[in-house]
Amino acid sequence: MLKLIGNIIKWRELIFLFAQRDLKIRYRQAILGILWVWFQPLSQMVVFNFIFIRIFHRSPVKGYPFHIFVFTGLIFWTYFSTTINYTIPLFKNNVALIKKAYFPREVIPLGIILSNLLNVFASMLLVFLFMWTAHLKVHLTILYVFPLLLIQIMLMTALALFASGLNVFFRDIKYGMSLLLYLWMFMNPILYPAEKVPAHLKNFYFLNPMAPLIDGYRRAILEGTSPQWKYVLISLGISYVLLEICYWIFKKAERIFNDIL
Amino acid sequence: MTSYDYLVELKDVKKQYQHYFTVGGTLLDLFNPQRVRKKGIWALKGISLTLKKGEALGIIGPNGAGKSTILKIISRITLPTSGEVNVHGKTAYLIEVGAGLHPDLTGIENIFLYGIILGMKRKEIREKLDKIIEFSGLQDYIDLPVKKYSSGMKVRLGFSVAIHTEPDILLVDEVLAVGDAAFKKKCYKKIEELKKSGIGIILVSHNMKQILEHTDRTIFLNKGKIVFEGRPEEAVKRYNEFLEKKKEEKI
Numbered sequence: 001m002l003k004l005i006g007n008i009i010k011w012r013e014l015i016f017l018f019a020q021r022d023l024k025i026r027y028r029q030a031i032l033g034i035l036w037v038w039f040q041p042l043s044q045m046v047v048f049n050f051i052f053i054r055i056f057h058r059s060p061v062k063g064y065p066f067h068i069f070v071f072t073g074l075i076f077w078t079y080f081s082t083t084i085n086y087t088i089p090l091f092k093n094n095v096a097l098i099k100k101a102y103f104p105r106e107v108i109p110l111g112i113i114l115s116n117l118l119n120v121f122a123s124m125l126l127v128f129l130f131m132w133t134a135h136l137k138v139h140l141t142i143l144y145v146f147p148l149l150l151i152q153i154m155l156m157t158a159l160a161l162f163a164s165g166l167n168v169f170f171r172d173i174k175y176g177m178s179l180l181l182y183l184w185m186f187m188n189p190i191l192y193p194a195e196k197v198p199a200h201l202k203n204f205y206f207l208n209p210m211a212p213l214i215d216g217y218r219r220a221i222l223e224g225t226s227p228q229w230k231y232v233l234i235s236l237g238i239s240y241v242l243l244e245i246c247y248w249i250f251k252k253a254e255r256i257f258n259d260i261l
Numbered sequence: 262m263t264s265y266d267y268l269v270e271l272k273d274v275k276k277q278y279q280h281y282f283t284v285g286g287t288l289l290d291l292f293n294p295q296r297v298r299k300k301g302i303w304a305l306k307g308i309s310l311t312l313k314k315g316e317a318l319g320i321i322g323p324n325g326a327g328k329s330t331i332l333k334i335i336s337r338i339t340l341p342t343s344g345e346v347n348v349h350g351k352t353a354y355l356i357e358v359g360a361g362l363h364p365d366l367t368g369i370e371n372i373f374l375y376g377i378i379l380g381m382k383r384k385e386i387r388e389k390l391d392k393i394i395e396f397s398g399l400q401d402y403i404d405l406p407v408k409k410y411s412s413g414m415k416v417r418l419g420f421s422v423a424i425h426t427e428p429d430i431l432l433v434d435e436v437l438a439v440g441d442a443a444f445k446k447k448c449y450k451k452i453e454e455l456k457k458s459g460i461g462i463i464l465v466s467h468n469m470k471q472i473l474e475h476t477d478r479t480i481f482l483n484k485g486k487i488v489f490e491g492r493p494e495e496a497v498k499r500y501n502e503f504l505e506k507k508k509e510e511k512i
Contacts, residue, residue: 101353
């Protein structure tokens with residue numbers, strides 16, 4: 001972990017550059033550019049809203065419209081899942097760079113995590129717009145989003161390093177990962193509030209390190225309350241341990257990347 | 262600059278390329294021990310060499326002799342299986358055309374990307390940008406995406422960035438085979454200049470004329486072992502004899 005932080009500081013310019021390069025390449029030839037960032041969670045929001053409001057005729061949340069509820073959860077989940085999916089083939093796509101010079105390889109996925117973070121902030125603008133149309137106030141608790149995001153980034157770094165590193169050796173990682181991420185989404189309070197989870201399952205449910213974060217974002221942004229710190233702390237612990245393990249594995253794998261790619 | 266006797270010192274370096282699970286392998290390979298245990302290829306079978314400041318070392322030999330592997334080990338791109346590697350100073354490694362340049366980014370953007378990968382700071386690149394562009398002679402094309410460049414133009418860009426990183430050790434792998442005569446001349450002039458300023462250079466080439474003209478000492482490498490090390494003339498002579506013999510054997 002200390003080594004990772006050291007490398008981040010030492011190679012920050014390269015991380016920024018990878019992030020910048022990623023944004024440029026992704027949006028240079030896309031006519032709609034940044035609109036694509038909004039489109040993904042928006043389209044999902046429309047579909048989920050249709051299912052719950054038009055088909056079930058029942059919103060699982062009280063106090064504010066369902067679409068705002070879904071959208072807020074979705075943007076953080078989208079950040080999580082698309083970033084990890086995106087990082088999986090990263091080393092294969094950057095073989096030329098890797099063969100050119102030595103730099104700690106983790107800076108490539110870190111650059112992607114950083115560039116996608118920008119998408120979260122772009123999507124937040126839409127959240128504010130929705131809140132404004134629904135006459136919801138922005139509370140000071142919104143600042144809690146930052147520590148929660150930090151935990152999420154730790155967790156994402158762990159999984160991105162694990163998946164991208166192993167993908168060098170095994171191509172089927174990406175199939176496993178996309179199935180995992182698809183199922184994982186439903187185990188988060190995105191389509192329903194965490195309160196709906198039966199009390200006796202709650203401790204188990206919140207072992208999923210993303211669950212207290214998604215729950216916390218919504219409390220902080222929409223409800224003006226603080227996250228459930230107990231579960232957030234557990235999430236922090238799990239994310240930290242995962243990061244240590246995954247980074248260790250990654251560093252082992254990194255030594256032989258070049259002989260394989 | 263460093264205060265060591267040698268910029269580069271390899272002691273009995275061996276390198277075996279493992280087969281591992283080849284690219285495109287699947288998790289099923291974990292249960293296929295045959296594929297895993299397959300013996301790897303020994304690319305280097307005990308190499309010892311040194312490079313002093315201001316020295317140009319040539320490496321010649323047939324394909325698969327391990328020339329590029331030596332450069333990769335010095336630049337830390339790959340790790341040796343056994344042996345000792347001491348490198349004192351910053352290395353810049355120049356390999357095949359356009360490697361490391363991103364086709365969708367412009368010339369300038371690639372200068373920044375490549376420069377930072379080679380260990381420069383953004384500020385440093387900004388200060389040297391004009392010089393880098395000028396040396397490359399690509400002023401008119403620098404805002405175009407690199408995919409529109411010819412192979413010669415890519416080499417110019419890569420070489421120009423690499424020498425401006427102020428490396429202590431410059432590793433050149435065949436790269437100057439492309440590019441027009443005028444630019445080649447310019448590069449070799451620059452290499453001589455860098456040598457005088459104390460930089461160590463390792464030149465891998467199939468062009469014997471370049472080896473004779475620009476190296477002080479040359480290693481003839483075959484099948485991962487040093488066959489001869491010494492005066493370039495002698496090395497080239499032995500290498501030519503080796504090639505002749507091989508030709509005769511074939512006939």
